[in-house]
Amino acid sequence: MAEVLVLAELNPAGEGVLKTTLEALTAARALGEPSAVVVGAPGAAEGARDVLAEYGAARVYVAESPEIDEYLIAPKAEVLATLVAERSPAAVVIPSSPEGKEIAGRLAVKTGSGFLTDVVDIAADGTATQVAFAGATIVHSKVTVGIPIYTVRGNSVTPTPAPAAADVEQVPVQISEQAKATRVVDRVVEQKSSRPVLTEAAIVVSGGRGVASAENFSIIEALADSLGAAVGASRAAVDSGYYPHTFQVGQTGKTVSPQLYIAVGISGAIQHRAGMQTSKMIVAVNKDPEAPIFELADFGVVGDLNTVVPQATEQIQARKG
Amino acid sequence: MEIVVLVKQVPDSGSERSLDPADNTVARGSADNVVNEIDEYAIEEALVLKEAHGGEVTVLTVGPESAADAIRKALSMGADKAVHVVDDAIHGACAPQTSAILAAALGQLSYDIVLCGAESTDGQLSVMAALLSERLGIPALSGARKLTVEGGMARVERQTDTGYWAIEAPLPAIVSVWDTINEPRYPSFKGIMAAKKKPVTKLGLAEVGIDPATVGLASATSQVLDFAGRPPKGVGVKVADEGDGAAQLVDFLAGQKIV
Numbered sequence: 001m002a003e004v005l006v007l008a009e010l011n012p013a014g015e016g017v018l019k020t021t022l023e024a025l026t027a028a029r030a031l032g033e034p035s036a037v038v039v040g041a042p043g044a045a046e047g048a049r050d051v052l053a054e055y056g057a058a059r060v061y062v063a064e065s066p067e068i069d070e071y072l073i074a075p076k077a078e079v080l081a082t083l084v085a086e087r088s089p090a091a092v093v094i095p096s097s098p099e100g101k102e103i104a105g106r107l108a109v110k111t112g113s114g115f116l117t118d119v120v121d122i123a124a125d126g127t128a129t130q131v132a133f134a135g136a137t138i139v140h141s142k143v144t145v146g147i148p149i150y151t152v153r154g155n156s157v158t159p160t161p162a163p164a165a166a167d168v169e170q171v172p173v174q175i176s177e178q179a180k181a182t183r184v185v186d187r188v189v190e191q192k193s194s195r196p197v198l199t200e201a202a203i204v205v206s207g208g209r210g211v212a213s214a215e216n217f218s219i220i221e222a223l224a225d226s227l228g229a230a231v232g233a234s235r236a237a238v239d240s241g242y243y244p245h246t247f248q249v250g251q252t253g254k255t256v257s258p259q260l261y262i263a264v265g266i267s268g269a270i271q272h273r274a275g276m277q278t279s280k281m282i283v284a285v286n287k288d289p290e291a292p293i294f295e296l297a298d299f300g301v302v303g304d305l306n307t308v309v310p311q312a313t314e315q316i317q318a319r320k321g
Numbered sequence: 322m323e324i325v326v327l328v329k330q331v332p333d334s335g336s337e338r339s340l341d342p343a344d345n346t347v348a349r350g351s352a353d354n355v356v357n358e359i360d361e362y363a364i365e366e367a368l369v370l371k372e373a374h375g376g377e378v379t380v381l382t383v384g385p386e387s388a389a390d391a392i393r394k395a396l397s398m399g400a401d402k403a404v405h406v407v408d409d410a411i412h413g414a415c416a417p418q419t420s421a422i423l424a425a426a427l428g429q430l431s432y433d434i435v436l437c438g439a440e441s442t443d444g445q446l447s448v449m450a451a452l453l454s455e456r457l458g459i460p461a462l463s464g465a466r467k468l469t470v471e472g473g474m475a476r477v478e479r480q481t482d483t484g485y486w487a488i489e490a491p492l493p494a495i496v497s498v499w500d501t502i503n504e505p506r507y508p509s510f511k512g513i514m515a516a517k518k519k520p521v522t523k524l525g526l527a528e529v530g531i532d533p534a535t536v537g538l539a540s541a542t543s544q545v546l547d548f549a550g551r552p553p554k555g556v557g558v559k560v561a562d563e564g565d566g567a568a569q570l571v572d573f574l575a576g577q578k579i580v
């Protein structure tokens with residue numbers, strides 16, 4: 001069976017890989033037999049191998065070097081390009097993080113190939129499905145030159161196990177001077193949160209301008225916590241200083257695709273929809289019955305968020321007992 | 322300091338956008354064309370750099386005739402001159418091809434730093450800085466929320482999900498910026514008047530040394546096969562809160578096995 005290289009996205013907070021890696025492995029299986037590629041600091045592959053095996057990696061190429069994390073992104077693309085030259089895979093599949101997209105772009109130039117970003121599905125013949133224009137348009141595309149490179153949007157593929165051997169093969173790492181041009185001096189974590197990561201969460205509760213103040217965002221956080229959800233915000237809420245920019249959902253913020261998205265005090269502007277329209281289920285709370293968010297909502301409550309949301313939180317907690 | 326800022330014209334993200342059924346490329350007629358919003362932040366950052374270090378700001382765009390409007394906007398904000406690569410053969414170019422054209426045009430300009438947006442609102446690829454870094458052999462500092470240039474080095478705070486990475490590289494370099502980096506100025510009346518006299522150089526593909534057969538729809542590295550509007554969602558349930566709105570909401574969630 002044709003070999004498909006799948007770049008693992010390592011967990012920045014500790015060992016193992018992110019769920020996006022399992023999604024990419026699952027998507028890649030449509031095209032052939034996945035080989036996972038782990039590029040990182042020494043020891044990176046150790047905690048990842050079992051789960052890579054569980055989700056279908058026949059091989060695991062391990063490229064470890066203390067230098068990888070000293071430089072920005074380019075070394076990872078170089079390692080992948082070397083593997084592509086050696087293995088001539090049928091395709092390369094990469095999780096669609098900002099870093100993943102840049103790796104895909106660099107790899108495309110290095111290998112003279114085409115690439116497709118943020119795909120939500122890959123068919124056996126290589127046709128990819130993408131969602132364009134704020135989620136309003138579904139597009140089918142195909143790479144027509146070189147070895148197709150895909151980045152898979154988080155939460156769009158359901159990871160399914162398919163046990164495989166995960167034979168480990170060490171890959172020597174040699175980084176060119178050019179790939180060492182941009183140095184990473186420091187990694188700073190400003191927001192330590194016990195909540196799930198916004199782009200990975202199964203449930204997201206977002207607040208908009210209607211929340212009306214930074215203090216009042218505590219009612220959004222309380223609802224989120226009762227559901228084990230991540231907290232998001234509209235741009236208007238971010239611009240008004242109610243919530244930090246990193247949590248912005250929408251065209252210029254994060255794209256999320258959770259099982260459940262709860263929009264509170266958000267009107268549903270097209271740029272906000274861009275970041276949440278592909279959520280499996282959408283719930284809205286808004287006092288304006290004409291708010292466009294209701295056009296998307298599977299369930300909507302027309303009412304004042306200041307009464308509805310705290311009551312809902314209380315009742316959810318009561319049910320949990 | 323010589324500064325080049327990459328500006329793309331895109332269909333307004335606030336209006337209904339679509340692809341053109343004739344050839345599956347972005348339909349430019351269906352929505353107003355505007356400057357890609359984040360590029361205004363790149364222009365602003367270029368002007369801030371010029372104010373601090375002197376030199377000139379050159380706008381570079383690859384796009385159809387209508388993209389002249391985007392150039393005009395950048396010039397009226399304060400950029401000094403512009404290069405517009407326009408050629409019928411470019412229609413339908415994919416990102417790697419566009420990057421080849423931009424790289425060729427940059428090869429004819431002198432620059433210490435190239436600024437661009439972190440993402441365009443039509444393609445949402447977020448790759449151009451990386452592609453140009455590969456093609457030009459210059460470092461990329463992508464996703465900046467803060468930029469300082471000093472002693473021949475560019476230092477950037479690269480925005481992440483939880484904070485930032487401090488990254489640095491020697492000039493010349495390319496930096497892509499997010500909308501957290503600054504607040505773009507509005508063009509003044511004086512700026513708008515002055516823009517009319519600023520030089521705009523129009524170049525065809527041959528003039529930047531690109532073979533027209535290597536770009537455009539027919540030779541693109543990827544192709545859109547077909548597209549369709551997302552199927553409309555079935556109408557959901559909407560209840561007015563008369564004291565039991567929250568209870569109905571929680572019942573709904575329970576019905577979906579969420580609580």
Ligand SMILES: Cc1cc2nc3c(=O)[nH]c(=O)nc-3n(C[C@H](O)[C@H](O)[C@H](O)COP(=O)(O)OP(=O)(O)OC[C@H]3O[C@@H](n4cnc5c(N)ncnc54)[C@H](O)[C@@H]3O)c2cc1C
Binds near residue numbers: 235248265291334
């Ligand atoms: C280029 C560009 C990019 C953009 N990118 C993004 C993006 O990434 N993300 C994003 O979100 N936006 C983005 N926007 C902005 C977008 O157009 C909207 O302005 C924004 O989404 C509005 O946020 P909002 O719904 O919170 O505010 P509003 O539109 O002001 O809506 C507030 C809502 O709250 C309701 N409300 C008020 N009080 C209460 C109450 N007590 N109880 C219940 N409901 C209440 C109101 O009825 C109203 O519907 C972008 C805009 C542009 C031009």
Ligand SMILES: Nc1ncnc2c1ncn2[C@@H]1O[C@H](COP(=O)(O)O)[C@@H](O)[C@H]1O
Binds near residue numbers: 381440
């Ligand atoms: N055709 C183009 N002309 C000029 N700049 C461009 C063009 N395409 C992309 N860019 C620049 O690259 C940035 C990122 O675009 P993208 O990688 O396509 O999402 C944009 O914000 C622009 O600054």
